[in-house]
Amino acid sequence: MNIPSSIWTLLIGVGLTLISLWYGQNHGLLPVAASDEAVLVDGLFNSMMTVSVGLFLLVEGVLIVSAIRYRQRPGDNTDGPPVFGNVPLEILWTALPAIIVIGISIYSFEVYNSIGGFSPHDMHEPVAQEATRMPGAAIAATLNDSPAANLNQQKSDEARQDPATASVRNDNQIPQKQNAPGMGVVAPTLGASSDREGKPPEMVVNVTGMQYAWIFTYPETGVVSGELHVPLKRETQINMTANDVIHAFWVPEFRLKQDAIPGRQTEVRFTADRVGKYSLICAELCGPYHGAMKTQVIVETQQDFDNWMTEQQASASTALNQAVAAVDRTDLSPNEFLAPYTKEMGIQSEMLQQIHSFHH
Amino acid sequence: MTQAQLQETANLPALAEEAGHRNWRDYFTFNTDHKVIGIQYLVTSFVFYCIGGVLADLVRTELRTPDSDFLNPELYNEVFTLHATIMIFLWVIPTGAGFANYLVPLMIGARDMAFPRLNAVAFWMIPPAGLLLIVSLLIGDAPEAGWTSYPPLSLVTGQVGEGIWIMSLLVLGTSSILGALNFLVTILKMRVPSMGVYQMPLFCWSMLATSALQLLATPVLASALILLAFDLLAGTTFFNPTGGGDPVVYQHMFWFYSHPAVYIMILPFFGLISEVIPIHSRKPVFGYTAIAYSSLAISFLGLIVWAHHMFTSGIPGWLRMFFMITTMIIAVPTGIKIFSWLATLWGGKLRLNSALLFAMGFVGTFVIGGISGVMLAAVPFDIHVHDTYFVVAHLHYVLFGGSVLGIFAGYYHWFPKITGRMMNEFWGRVHFALTIVGLNLTFLPMHKLGMEGMNRRIAMYDPKFTFLNEICTIGAYVLAVSTFPFIVNAIWSWMYGPKAGNNPWDALTLEWMTTSPPAIENFDELPVVATGPYDYGMGNRQTVQVPLSDEQEPVLAAGPKSILRADPDPAVAARPEDRH
């Protein structure tokens, strides 16, 4: 084992460290951070990136140097030196990764704790119900204790009556779940961040995923929307579930992802801290049009949010009237008829076209 | 006398008189010779690799543009589902079994596997299962719920396709279990008497670890699939929330197998690399025991990390932390292997032929997959990138940058032994260059795509990702092209390549002590282990300066005097003083 002389080792080590530190901060791989939680996650990623760059350069460097320096010279058919091992060196390279991963684990643990991963106060006990679960029998909800969840169910039932979603659902294939069954576990997968522990969220939004749309209901006002509007700097709790298959709620700019699982309710909390429009993407394969299942999150100031909410409330009643009136309008083709609804749902009309042509 | 000559001389009595050339028809029959079965595995799975590769290029062609304009979305889902299923169950896993079939009995000096007929049965389960999957695509009802086949989606996408998928996987799983059983018994019980476990080549160690995983984890997949089949066909509701089932239980059962499956797919090739690197660096492998034990450690830890695939499925916080930490710990034995390979290369006399180039490529690209694996283990970051192209990039760096490069290193390295002829070096290097360029073009940009917000398994994506996706697609085409020099080279060399001789690489392991191709029953007499498997450079060791070697520490270092090695058999020991 010929290790380069110590001065070179030192210089290379310093060089590697500097490059790693620089790249770890300037990799430009992540989108803007738009929530309080995102900043913490980015800090974790940056430090992992720093270590990784150093490790990567070390390994590639050794490979390249070996390939050049230790290549077999023409005519030399002898063997290399019989080195079988080196205990201190092996201890070093066992201990070093161990220390690194322990460090990353502790850091991750901290971040996870601060974004509310443990928040045990929010754990809902699954409530035992006199649920009859013979086939065909109505299934009693276990989430009755939580009015929000109930409303969620109610609203999603309503939404399912909506012709817009009816056209993209395949009821014939998936018997829609009426209510969370017995196991209806309420899993607070990301609860209150540590500074807000024990406090209720400032705002609650119920989210239902279905093939291929998201439906947001605001339990305080009863507004139903196809886009998620959240006010700036207010801690928001999302209660989510799914109607048919598993979906996942993902906002890259919030660094936030959670599966919406039929039969369960999951909760995540976050605080948006940057005004803007971000995509909200379904991140769990949910069928052929999985790629089109996306909508927007609009983070706006409290005032804009309030305006939007008032508008929605006002238009809710008129929209309902229109919808009733529209039922009679048989002269329209399904696409024309659905256009205003699908637009609201964030569904592109091309997608509907494709569904009609491909779906049997 | 060099060590290779020493070993060859000691094994002259075992050397058969003539090489075991076979009639080509034998390869299409139910033959119990482990070498025939090995070649059957290797060739069959390579055919499936080509099919899986075509499917991958279909996926990439669709993703060249943001719209769904090449395949219709349902077909797209079928194509990527089959791509993953074929690459995992019909390419990487059977290829590992193929190398093991061919090499393990030779390496341990046995005449065949412990159960030759069982071995043939295990192989012959694979072609029908594979054909079943491909037929499902042709009849227009292929599985389309992804290779993970999560219910409830998999229960509603098409009964025939999903049924075929379950059936096919059950057959492939059974084949894999039977193969693993055979390897375990063979490696544990059929070594030549002069070979203790610490004289086994490292490939045997890695197969030991792999087979243990296959034996213990694959059956759990079978139970998941049985329950899924009942849900699909008989109307039960184990995983269907409509009737009160729980889809998350399926995820647990599926990943209990499918995470170990990742190690089933990489450990054999860790083993291959541990053979290729010392032989072509002309240096003993650095830290034999460390590499051997790290295989076992990975195998054990691999059984208790499965839920890191489910960090966003709503499992409790403490469980996430448990699985995060176990997953992180796997980086330690993996790191030991990588550093040991680097130390083996360092200071050697590297014959930079195609086999070693692929092996070095393996180390260089696998490390990227390893690093992103540690990142993915960190729960808060995983929550962001789970189910995105970052994961796609990670798994392809591990499985392509790792397993596939390892497979190619193995092909180039053992081709002379298997066929008796050398492969063309120039085209081997062309193949290497194209593969490395193609693979990095294809998979490196995916890291950024995933972090920026491109989720996986989608046919249509945000137009802002177009540029990077185009690069990926071009890379995928380069990879497709890179296969042709290899295929042509292999076929041409098999027919017209220069004769290889018995031991073209001056290697020490026993497979090189027989003829090329090996005689029908491998050895005429029992071979002997006259030197350790990696005792290079020992011929004139008195004259060699060994600055950092631990020869003075015989107790712990893995050198020839280490107590960690089994006692040599007195009748055939390498050193005269050990003989009675």
Add this chain to the structure above:
Amino acid sequence: MQSPTIDPAKTALNYHQAHATDSHHAEHPDLRRFGLIMFLAAEGMIFLGLFGSYLAFRATMPTWPPAGTPELELLLPGVNTVILIASSFVMHNADTAIKKNDVVGMQTWLAFTAAMGGIFLVGQLYEYSHLEFGLTANLFASAFYVMTGFHGLHVFVGVSAIVAVLWRSRVTGHYSSEKHFGVEAAEIYWHFVDVVWIVLFGLLYLL
């Protein structure tokens, strides 16, 4: 591709014969027993997977078995359990007998074991036909049928193996105190089926 140059004398030898006649090879211990145990380890993992999923369902459900599930009758399965456990001891006598070269004794004990296995299967089918719930009634019902059914399949295979051993033993000298792997394999398998049933019984009926 290449001309066939196989020495027919060599291809004719299969491994075990060659190995028996070849003085260079030290006698390997019989590997079939070891192989069988490995195989049963894998089989055991299938059952463990089923047990694990059952426990997971049980843990996530607020009430278990789900409300409306009729109470399971314990008497018949209890008797069945006793028969199956007893059959393991009966089976062991067959093994003891053949080790003493007592082929008739072995046959007698094996016949008893097979009969007991048969009674178990009939009892199981009787229980199925008198249960108040079907396969798809609820999660417990499904798990009950799938798990007991999968075990029943194994009992059936075990009985078939015993009958096969009996059939082969009609040839004088097929089994002897020296050579009776078939008997041993059937016995090991039978014990395995038995142990699985004990766990299964505990999980489904008692827990």
